[in-house]
Amino acid sequence: MTKPRILVVFGTRPEAIKLFPVVRTLTDRGDVSVRTCVTAQHRGLLDQVLEIAGLVPDIDLDLMEPGQTLDRLTARLLTGLGAVLDAERPDMVVVQGDTATAMAGAMAAYYRKVPVAHVEAGLRSGDIYHPWPEEVNRRMIAPIAALHFAPTDTAAEALRREAIDPARIHVTGNTVIDALHWTRDRIAREPALASGLLPIADRVRDKRLVLVTTHRRENFGDGMTAIARALARIAAREDVAVLFPMHPNPNVGGVMDAVLGDNPRILRIDPLDYPHFVAALDLAHLVLTDSGGVQEEAPALGKPVLVMRETTERPEGVAAGTARLVGTDEDRIVSEIFTLIDDHAAYAAMARAHNPFGDGHASNRIAEIIADACRG
Numbered sequence: 545m546t547k548p549r550i551l552v553v554f555g556t557r558p559e560a561i562k563l564f565p566v567v568r569t570l571t572d573r574g575d576v577s578v579r580t581c582v583t584a585q586h587r588g589l590l591d592q593v594l595e596i597a598g599l600v601p602d603i604d605l606d607l608m609e610p611g612q613t614l615d616r617l618t619a620r621l622l623t624g625l626g627a628v629l630d631a632e633r634p635d636m637v638v639v640q641g642d643t644a645t646a647m648a649g650a651m652a653a654y655y656r657k658v659p660v661a662h663v664e665a666g667l668r669s670g671d672i673y674h675p676w677p678e679e680v681n682r683r684m685i686a687p688i689a690a691l692h693f694a695p696t697d698t699a700a701e702a703l704r705r706e707a708i709d710p711a712r713i714h715v716t717g718n719t720v721i722d723a724l725h726w727t728r729d730r731i732a733r734e735p736a737l738a739s740g741l742l743p744i745a746d747r748v749r750d751k752r753l754v755l756v757t758t759h760r761r762e763n764f765g766d767g768m769t770a771i772a773r774a775l776a777r778i779a780a781r782e783d784v785a786v787l788f789p790m791h792p793n794p795n796v797g798g799v800m801d802a803v804l805g806d807n808p809r810i811l812r813i814d815p816l817d818y819p820h821f822v823a824a825l826d827l828a829h830l831v832l833t834d835s836g837g838v839q840e841e842a843p844a845l846g847k848p849v850l851v852m853r854e855t856t857e858r859p860e861g862v863a864a865g866t867a868r869l870v871g872t873d874e875d876r877i878v879s880e881i882f883t884l885i886d887d888h889a890a891y892a893a894m895a896r897a898h899n900p901f902g903d904g905h906a907s908n909r910i911a912e913i914i915a916d917a918c919r920g
Contacts (some may be wrong), residue, residue: 547577548918553625553632555585555607555645558837560593561818563640565907566663566724567599574914581628583607583621583645588792592817596727596737603628614644614677621648629656635918636690640664640719641836642675642682651684659690661914663719666692666699667836667857674763674835674855682857691917693910695840696860696900716909717902720840725904727822738823744811745827748785752885754778755828757854759791765873768796771852772803774877780807784885786810787824799874830891831882832877839867840901848894850880858901865897 694700695718843866861867
């Protein structure tokens with residue numbers, strides 16, 4: 545009997561992190577045939593995760609171009625993935641999240657009447673420009689998908705409000721927690737995987753480490769300048785160190801160079817591979833970010849998260865007390881950071897809050913549902 549054919553499509557580092565546990569679990573089952581296609585929407589950052597996870601893509605479209613516009617990227621993704629689907633003829637396509645790759649993969653599958661499974665479905669900020677273009681990407685996938693894997697009850701309810709068939713919605717938890725646990729366990733067995741962080745750990749041993757990530761398009765320009773100024777003020781404290789793995793986008797680095805110069809109190813480093821990033825989360829006192837996934841990962845390790853956005857598609861963290869929206873106002877960022885450093889009760893309230901994003905078994909649930917659906 546021919547096994548059902550599953551094609552898993554992804555193109556960025558966050559997608560790879562959240563999908564590698566799904567790919568591994570589906571492959572280990574043995575009752576489905578799993579193929580992977582990467583678009584390499586983010587080439588270097590994607591490859592880091594593939595190497596650590598031990599995944600060798602079956603198809604690599606290598607579509608990354610420096611400075612390409614969203615419409616050009618989307619057009620190339622749609623036609624490239626369409627050709628892959630014509631060649632592979634899968635029984636189901638799996639996409640994750642809200643990238644251009646996920647949206648184009650779902651569209652290409654829809655045009656061929658191939659069912660789509662959407663991992664991390666139902667996230668909504670309510671504002672089509674925050675985050676941009678991710679909010680629209682994920683909304684476009686929703687009416688196409690046959691299976692919606694919502695990480696939380698809140699995400700599932702958002703889908704039901706959009707008239708998605710409740711029978712197609714499954715609350716699974718977020719696969720990023722699976723990836724986090726898998727990576728921490730591997731670091732424990734193989735400490736060399738994260739040994740590159742040891743010099744930094746020695747350097748900041750007596751300080752409160754603020755881990756920073758920023759790359760959102762809506763923060764480019766004035767928002768990024770305000771963030772840079774806030775970091776300079778935060779790093780001026782003797783008891784604080786700032787660790788800033790820099791996103792390669794020049795809209796980030798150019799501003800940081802202009803505002804921060806070579807400030808020795810801000811440890812600007814190249815993007816970290818996933819094991820080193822997990823180790824950095826472990827080392828951090830708190831996290832300042834505009835990322836989506838970090839809002840889920842940091843609370844799993846008891847790290848308060850200040851989110852440099854006006855809205856979030858992950859309101860569960862705010863409701864649970866693990867995250868707080870601070871926007872990109874320079875004074876507010878500084879004030880909120882200093883409050884968590886100086887007020888032990890405020891810090892403990894966020895650090896001890898319940899993580900609402902999963903128990904580390906989301907991939908098992910997703911794989912079981914996909915296999916059942918493919919068997920008819």
